Amino acid sequence: GESVGLHLPTLSVQEGDNSIINCAYSNSASDYFIWYKQESGKGPQFIIDIRSNMDKRQGQRVTVLLNKTVKHLSLQIAATQPGDSAVYFCAECLSFGNEKLTFGTGTRLTIIP
Amino acid sequence: GAVVSQHPSRVICKSGTSVKIECRSLDFQATTMFWYRQFPKKSLMLMATSNEGSKATYEQGVEKDKFLINHASLTLSTLTVTSAHPEDSSFYICSARISSVGTDTQYFGPGTRLTVL
Numbered sequence: 001g002e003s004v005g006l007h008l009p010t011l012s013v014q015e016g017d018n019s020i021i022n023c024a025y026s027n028s029a030s031d032y033f034i035w036y037k038q039e040s041g042k043g044p045q046f047i048i049d050i051r052s053n054m055d056k057r058q059g060q061r062v063t064v065l066l067n068k069t070v071k072h073l074s075l076q077i078a079a080t081q082p083g084d085s086a087v088y089f090c091a092e093c094l095s096f097g098n099e100k101l102t103f104g105t106g107t108r109l110t111i112i113p
Numbered sequence: 114g115a116v117v118s119q120h121p122s123r124v125i126c127k128s129g130t131s132v133k134i135e136c137r138s139l140d141f142q143a144t145t146m147f148w149y150r151q152f153p154k155k156s157l158m159l160m161a162t163s164n165e166g167s168k169a170t171y172e173q174g175v176e177k178d179k180f181l182i183n184h185a186s187l188t189l190s191t192l193t194v195t196s197a198h199p200e201d202s203s204f205y206i207c208s209a210r211i212s213s214v215g216t217d218t219q220y221f222g223p224g225t226r227l228t229v230l
Contacts (some may be wrong), residue, residue, distance in 0.1 A: 034218075043117075043206045043221035044157065089156060099145060099210060101219065103156045 012110045013080050021107045023073040023090035030092040034101070035064060035075045039086045047075070047088075077109075085111045116140055117209050119222035126197055127230055134192045134225045136207030142187035143209035147219060148180070151204040163190045197229040 013019040025033075031052045036044035050057045050064045050073075057064050063076040073090050087108050091101040116139040126132050136146055144165050149157040161182050162170045169182035179201075181193040190209075194201050204226055208219040 032217075036221075041224070041226070043119075043208075043224045046218055046220065049218065099147075099162065100159065101147075103158075105156050 009105070010108045010110070012112055014112050015082060016079055019077045019080050019084070019109060021075045021077075021088050021109065023075075023104050025071050025073060025090070025092050025104075027092060027094070027102075028068075028071060029094055032093040033064070033066060033073050034091045034093070035062075035073075036089045036091060036103075037084075037086045038089060038106075044089060080109075080111045082111050082113060085109060115211060115218075115220040117207065117220050117222040119205075119207055119225050121225060122223060123226045123228075125228045125230065128198055129196055131193055131195045132197055132227060134194075134205055134207075134227075136190045136192070136209070136222050138188045138209040138220075141209070141211055143211065144187060145210040145212075146184060146190040147208045147210070148182060148190075148192050149206045149208065151206060151224070153204075157206060160192075194227065197227070199229045202227055202229045 034049040035047040037047050038044045048057060048059045048062050048064050050066050052068060055066050061078045065074045075088060077084055087106045089106045090104045093101055118137045118139055120135045124132055146163045148160045150160050151157050159172050160175045160180060163182050163184040165184045165187050171177045179195055181195060184190040204224050206221055206224040208221045210219050
């Protein structure tokens with residue numbers, strides 16, 4: 001069936017460097033994408049979202065890029081900090097307002113001091 | 114804003130007992146809440162969608178008689194794991210949806226760690 005996955009399960013980045021977390025999705029009908037951050041023993045925290053009519057969206061230190069041609073989503077975190085260490089999930093939704101999210105498998109980001 | 118709480122945060126129970134988990138939206142009303150299950154080092158799997166005042170919609174493979182969901186108000190949904198068994202041990206997470214003009218986001222609770230002995 002349709003699925004959302006990630007290229008790398010783990011990623012280690014030196015503090016202060018930029019990090020890029022990738023996500024591949026297979027449902028070309030998906031219209032809305034979200035990145036979540038999950039720290040150990042906690043629920044996912046919303047980071048940033050993007051709709052399919054955009055290819056880039058920026059937040060505070062984070063940027064999400066969407067390439068619908070190759071069905072690829074990425075999360076860029078600038079100037080990483082120790083507090084960025086967590087598992088990051090991408091999630092897709094068939095349409096904005098559709099409700100149902102399908103989560104990817106997650107990438108563990110570790111920031112090395 | 115957009116805070117979602119869960120209670121309890123951890124629960125240990127004996128096999129065969131039932132456990133109730135509460136999910137509350139603290140500073141907003143949520144017509145829709147969701148229940149997820151997460152195994153260690155795995156992703157979140159949607160169990161059911163809970164709409165206030167109506168029956169929950171369960172995902173394929175989720176037993177509705179095993180996982181009872183009640184969404185009695187716009188700020189509270191409960192998940193009851195009935196006759197729990199060790200294989201029900203997991204991290205259960207709820208989310209509440211905010212939907213308005215330009216916004217449609219799920220905010221997640223902190224999760225409940227269930228251990229069935």
